[in-house]
Amino acid sequence: MDNTTYIALSRIDALTRSLDVTANNLANTNTAGFKASREVFSDYIVKQKDIHQLPGGKTETYTQDRATYQDHMQGPLRETGNTTDFAINGEGYFTVLTTQGIRLTRNGQFQRRADGVLVDMAGNPLLDRYRRPITIRQNDDILSVSSDGTISTQEGAIGTINLVTVDNLNTLKPEGNYLLQPTTLTHNVAHKEIRQGMLESSNVNAVTEATRMVEIQRDYDLNFQLIQTESTRRTSAIDKITAEPEA
Incomplete structure (x- = not known):
């Protein structure tokens, strides 16, 4: 050649x-x-x-x-009506506990496990500000989340969803389709804005990507x-x- x-x-x-x-x-x-x-x-x-x-x-x-x-541009927010769906408006990432350690995600599609723990689609527990799994008691029927992440039931506040970020987003290492491994120190987000009953959609523009593929x-x-x-x-x-x- x-x-x-x-x-x-x-x-x-x-x-x-x-x-x-x-x-x-x-x-x-x-x-x-x-x-x-x-x-x-x-x-x-x-x-x-x-x-x-x-x-x-x-x-x-x-x-x-x-x-x-x-x-890392934010994707559009869409309403789902599901009480365990949470969307982040602005900066920050949810923290979940995987078998490999703590990981970050913008995917707020959670569900209530049989034992009351809030988990993501892969079964990883959602963590609070003390890095503990968030658990909803069996007899708690009403669940509401305020914009600052405070989770409340009919018995009152039971915890706070934690949002963290890193100084350089390019240091986040993707794992799978929605998890990120922090390779540098994380710190709590000062001003949180969490919206219940909504999800952040992918920031992929299908038309643009299809055109690029051609x-x-x-x-x-x-x-x-x-x-x-x-x-x-x-x-x-x-x-x-x-x-x-x-x-």
Whole structure:
């Protein structure tokens, strides 16, 4: 393979990564609290050998996959009417206790377990400000949550939902489709705004992602065609060079 093929292959490798990220975004369009992922690419410039002495010497540009990050922009809030659905308006994350430790999430779709503990879809308990699972007594029928996270029943306040954040959101490590692992210290959110009976929708724009997928596919096809054309050219050149001269 010559350099043209290597350059095209580097682009195809990056496009494959983009396609995976875009497909995952589309698959989670309806996942509450999901944050879209974005890719970061850069050009890796290489100067050809034996021409570095020449002014403006020829260079080759390869595509390099640098990183993938999450877009933490808030998604739209939608009303569900479910008393154990909570949406965060503004900054902050719910804290849940998993088998791997404490994790953060914007997915406020909780349910009341048989023993009264509020858990997420995977059964991870929702934690209060003291990092204890929030438990609703068996005989408590009325459940209300104020904007500051205070949970009350007909017997009065029973706890407070905790919201935390980190100084740099890019340090949060995604786990699955809605959990985040904090890799730096967390701190409580000063001004909480929790809305009961609502969920934060995914911040994925399905139309934008679908359009991007079409663009990626087209770019992929063009680069693949370039590789095929270059392969045909080289094969033809080799055939001509190695062909026996006529008698």
